[in-house]
Amino acid sequence: SAVISQKPSRDICQRGTSLTIQCQVDSQVTMMFWYRQQPGQSLTLIATANQGSEATYESGFVIDKFPISRPNLTFSTLTVSNMSPEDSSIYLCSVGTGVLRGYNEQFFGPGTRLTVL
């Protein structure tokens, strides 16, 4: 398994500002993912961030709005830029572990609850 921490756990931000969310893993992992979970909804993948390559964004998410860094095998950041109230959500970091293509298991951090006023 993997233990994942996220900072901050929650934040209240003003419209037009940016917030950077940090994700720290207790072991080296190749595959990291960033998700968004809106209230009462399931998880939506924002991007896949593998160390040593550019992040791969899902449809509806762009790098200018959600820039991601992955400087090493235990750390990643997601920035939510030029925020609007529609960005209010829980943002989750996740890692994949295992030996099969992709991974066998996926573990999640506790999430960052973002409110944009």
Added chain:
Amino acid sequence: EDQVTQSPEALRLQEGESSSLNCSYTVSGLRGLFWYRQDPGKGPEFLFTLYSAGEEKEKERLKATLTKKESFLHITAPKPEDSATYLCAVGETSYDKVIFGPGTSLSVIP
């Protein structure tokens, strides 16, 4: 198009009343089917991975089964602490990401 659906959307059980949650999926090549539990305000907690039809896995009061089109999460004699949202996700063989279903919200009443 790859797709995951879950039913029911919400389930309310009396303590000790066994039941099953359903996850139906459409995917061209199944890499794995994943079950998670999510408590309010927390990240999803990994429960099981199933890889092929006929496979079963158990953990305490939970048992997950897999067919070629769906998976069931059986809950035997549930307790109030089993109350949570249960999420199903599938991975396809040609890419690394998984697709999550909408979840089933389970409430177990004492």
